[in-house]
Amino acid sequence: MKKQELKKMISNKKSKAFKLEDFKIEVFEGKRLGQLSEETIKDKFCYCLRHDDEGDWCMPITIEKAVYCNFWGTLVSDKPIPQIQKDGDYINLTNKQQDYIINNIIE
Numbered sequence: 001m002k003k004q005e006l007k008k009m010i011s012n013k014k015s016k017a018f019k020l021e022d023f024k025i026e027v028f029e030g031k032r033l034g035q036l037s038e039e040t041i042k043d044k045f046c047y048c049l050r051h052d053d054e055g056d057w058c059m060p061i062t063i064e065k066a067v068y069c070n071f072w073g074t075l076v077s078d079k080p081i082p083q084i085q086k087d088g089d090y091i092n093l094t095n096k097q098q099d100y101i102i103n104n105i106i107e
Contacts, residue, residue, distance in 0.1 A: 018081070018082075018083055018091055020063075020093075020097045020100050020101070021096075021097075021100055023077045023078060023079060023081070024077070024078040025075055025076065025077050025078075025100075025101070025104050026040070026075075026076045026104060026106050027049070027073055027074070027075050027076075027101050027102075027104045027105045027106060028073050028074045028075075028076070028105070028106055029072065029073040029105050030072075030073055031073060031074055032071065032074060033046050033048075033074055036074065036076070040076060041076060044076045044077060044078065045076070045077045045078075045079065045080045045081070046074060046075070046076050046077075047063050047064065047065060047074070047075045047076075047077065047081065047084060048063070048064050048065065048066055048067035048071060048072075048073075048074060048075070049062070049063060049064075049067070049071075049072040049073045049074070049075055049101065050062045050064055050067045050069075050070045050071065050072055050090075051070050051071075051072040052070070053069075053070055057070075057072075059072075059098055059102075060072045060073065060093060060098060060101055061092065061093055061098075062090045062091060062092055062093060063075060063081065063084060063090065063091045063093065064084065064087075064089065064090040064091075065084050065085075065086060065087050065088075065089055065090075066087050073105075075101065
């Protein structure tokens with residue numbers, strides 16, 4: 001592979017980095033999808049949030065398609081998160097993303 005092609009691939013990958021702040025979200029701490037109204041989730045994309053198994057159980061650490069253990073809450077988004085297409089896909093949250101989630105909790 002040529003050096004220019006490799007640089008282009010790397011720059012394209014960087015430009016597609018996940019920025020949660022680009023999504024309009026609603027967060028429901030402790031609520032599973034089945035507990036949300038149809039109006040809330042209509043035409044939206046729903047994801048699960050997982051808390052840490054060791055340490056802080058009050059802070060989400062990943063966004064996933066489905067969480068069965070260490071469930072923290074549900075994230076409802078205005079558009080799909082491309083990195084999460086199927087069970088098993090997840091995104092580790094940065095501190096900034098965690099803050100964004102906490103600031104968008106619906107009581």
